[in-house]
Amino acid sequence: MKLKNWKELAIGSVVPEAGNADSYNTGSWRTFRPAIIEENCIQCLFCWIYCPDSSIIVEEEKMVGFDYEHCKGCGICADVCPGKKGKKAIEMAEEGK
Amino acid sequence: MSTSLKLKELSRKEELLTGGHRMCAGCGAPIIVRQILLASDRPLIASNATGCLEVSTTIFPYTSWKIPWIHSAFENAAATISGVESMYRSLKKQGKLDKDLKFIAFGGDGGTYDIGLQSLSGAMERGHDIVYVCYDNGAYMNTGIQRSSATPKGADTTTSPAGTVKQGKQQPRKNMTKIMAAHNIPYAAQASPSNWRDLMTKARKAIEVDGPAFLNVISPCNRGWRTPTNVTIELCKTAIETCFWPLYEYEDGKLTVNYKPKEIKPVTEFLKTQGRFKHLFNPGNEGLLKQIQDDIDRDWELLLKQEACDKSN
Numbered sequence: 001m002k003l004k005n006w007k008e009l010a011i012g013s014v015v016p017e018a019g020n021a022d023s024y025n026t027g028s029w030r031t032f033r034p035a036i037i038e039e040n041c042i043q044c045l046f047c048w049i050y051c052p053d054s055s056i057i058v059e060e061e062k063m064v065g066f067d068y069e070h071c072k073g074c075g076i077c078a079d080v081c082p083g084k085k086g087k088k089a090i091e092m093a094e095e096g097k
Numbered sequence: 098m099s100t101s102l103k104l105k106e107l108s109r110k111e112e113l114l115t116g117g118h119r120m121c122a123g124c125g126a127p128i129i130v131r132q133i134l135l136a137s138d139r140p141l142i143a144s145n146a147t148g149c150l151e152v153s154t155t156i157f158p159y160t161s162w163k164i165p166w167i168h169s170a171f172e173n174a175a176a177t178i179s180g181v182e183s184m185y186r187s188l189k190k191q192g193k194l195d196k197d198l199k200f201i202a203f204g205g206d207g208g209t210y211d212i213g214l215q216s217l218s219g220a221m222e223r224g225h226d227i228v229y230v231c232y233d234n235g236a237y238m239n240t241g242i243q244r245s246s247a248t249p250k251g252a253d254t255t256t257s258p259a260g261t262v263k264q265g266k267q268q269p270r271k272n273m274t275k276i277m278a279a280h281n282i283p284y285a286a287q288a289s290p291s292n293w294r295d296l297m298t299k300a301r302k303a304i305e306v307d308g309p310a311f312l313n314v315i316s317p318c319n320r321g322w323r324t325p326t327n328v329t330i331e332l333c334k335t336a337i338e339t340c341f342w343p344l345y346e347y348e349d350g351k352l353t354v355n356y357k358p359k360e361i362k363p364v365t366e367f368l369k370t371q372g373r374f375k376h377l378f379n380p381g382n383e384g385l386l387k388q389i390q391d392d393i394d395r396d397w398e399l400l401l402k403q404e405a406c407d408k409s410n
Contacts, residue, residue, distance in 0.1 A: 001158065015155070019163040021117035029122060045104040049293050050330050052127040054116040061105040070116025074123030075327030092327075 022070075026053065030073030032092040034066050041089035047077035099138045102297050107135050111163070118161040119153040123326030125316035125333070126150045126232045128290045130203065133230060133312075134164070136297035137304050139199045142181060143167070146174035146208030149239040149318075150232065172212045175220035175229055178202040182225045199304050200226065205316075206233040206247035210273050221280040221309045228303045228310045231273065234318035242321040246271040249341075250389055252373045254321070259376040264385055269392050277311040278347040284310035286346035291333035295344055295355055302348070315342045323372020332370060339367040340397045351407045354400055361397070364390050 001023070010016065045063060048056040055071035057064050078090040100106050113134040120127050126149060134141065142165045145151040151168050154161040169177045178200045188194040204213055209231035217229060236254050237243040244257040250269040253259040257266035278285040284306045288296040296314065303310035317332040319325065324332060336342035339362045344355040365386060368374040377386055 003158070013157055015158055015160045017160075019113075019115040019161060021154070021156075021159040021161040022115040024117035024159050026117055026119065043105075045108060048108060049104055049132065050128055050290070052120060052122075052124050052131075052329075053118070054112050054114060054127075054131060058108040061108055067116060072122035074329070075325075076123055076128075076329050079327040080330050 025069050026072055027067075027069045030068075030071060030095055032073040032075055033068070033095050034071065034073065034075070034077055034090050034092055036063070036065060037087075037089050037091060040084045040087045042082065042084055044082060046080045046082065047090060050076050050080050052076065099301070102136070102294050102301075110135055113141075113163045114154070115161045115163065117159065119156055120149060121318075121320060121326070123317075123319050123329050124149070125234065125290060125318065125329050126205075127154075128329070129230070129232050129296070129314045129316055132290055132293050132296050133201070133300040136300040137199065138301070139197055139304060140164070141199055141201050141304075142178075142185075144169075144174045144178040144181065144200075144202045146202070146204030146213050147171035147239075148205035148208050149234075150203055150205065152239060171208055173216045174202040174204045174208060174213055175227070176216035178227050178229075179220040179223065179225040182227055186226075199228065201228045201230060201304070203230050203232065205237075205239070206231060206235060206273075207237045207239075207245045209233075210246045210271050217277075218280065221277065221282050221311070224282075224308055226308060228300075228312065229277075230300075230312045230314060232314050232316035233273070234316045234321060235270070236318070236321050238318045238321045247273065250392065251368075251377050251385055253376060254373070264376055264382055265373070272396070274311070274313045274345075274347075277313070278350070278352075280309075281350060282309045282311060283307070283349055284347065285313075286311070287313045287342070287344060289315045289333040289337055289342060289344060291330045291337070292344060292356070299346060302346075321373065323375070324370060328370070332367075335362070335367045335370060338362045339364045340393050341367045343397060343400055345400060345404075352400070352404045353407075354404050357401075364393050 053070045055067040081088045081090045083089045145168045182200045244254040248266045251265045253265045259265040274287045286299045317329045
């Protein structure tokens with residue numbers, strides 16, 4: 001995004017485009033990367049409701065993956081995941097390994 | 098028609114707080130905001146007190162909010178939103194607007210318990226049709242963990258450091274939910290993002306009620322609490338199980354305790370999970386730990402007594 005000079009800015013520094021932070025990448029903050037193990041997923045959607053970064057992708061009421069553009073790798077999703085028979089459906093792995 | 102509070106159904110609703118905000122990894126506040134915005138069936142207009150949430154969700158030229166949002170200063174989130182609400186009532190009266198809107202303010206504990214208390218108290222007393230949400234992380238985390246009046250007793254912060262003479266903050270926290278309930282507003286409640294259905298039900302009640310409402314929500318901060326980033330929800334659960342953060346609500350002045358742990362855990366279970374309380378476990382601080390436990394026991398007993406009293410009336 002090209003920054004505007006002061007003459008081009010709206011009065012009061014209003015941001016007219018709602019939710020444009022969506023185009024800002026915070027995925028580069030990540031040290032640990034979540035990954036889904038589909039056979040252990042019971043579609044409880046706890047990962048989705050507890051994600052601070054709106055980074056769990058849900059389509060047609062089903063968790064289908066992660067938004068790695070925004071996920072900061074906090075690991076809450078893996079922590080709250082009940083999984084199936086004691087096996088978690090989300091695991092965190094170090095980036096770049 | 099309101100959406101039922103089922104995750105599958107809620108997942109079909111539009112996300113009103115986008116990713117790409119600069120809150121720390123594992124922060125509790127955006128979880129709270131997401132849940133509250135998802136819970137609402139009415140279009141919301143928000144104001145925000147200065148704080149982590151305000152700064153990090155709206156770093157110019159970006160915003161994470163998909164609803165109209167205004168920030169003016171630290172101390173006046175409630176005054177700002179009462180102004181917006183008054184304008185809305187005026188426009189409606191003049192026939193220039195026919196939408197059914199609701200107004201909501203977000204503030205941290207610094208902007209609510211301390212700096213914004215007078216404007217919040219005023220807005221509540223004037224009876225504006227607003228919801229005020231405090232995400233309480235127990236210190237001024239945005240500026241680097243200075244104590245606030247929401248900081249628990251014994252917590253190590255940069256302005257109440259634990260050292261050889263003093264053992265963290267010396268005073269107990271202020272009971273903001275009760276202070277708000279004492280304004281005789283139609284709705285005041287305490288909630289936690291870990292119990293999402295409880296929080297969302299309360300958010301809905303607060304939004305639907307005619308008049309001012311207050312929600313106090315616990316919001317773990319891994320920087321200030323000195324915890325890993327992934328245990329945010331676990332910390333909330335432990336806070337509830339130890340009665341450090343009881344879940345309750347005042348509806349028209351009548352108290353209901355929404356969750357009673359079957360077996361109340363000792364508060365040390367909550368304290369030991371966090372670096373800010375580490376020094377409390379040093380030899381010689383047993384008395385301080387007992388004081389903290391006694392305060393919690395007394396508050397919990399008082400809550401149960403008041404609930405019983407309100408029920409019998």
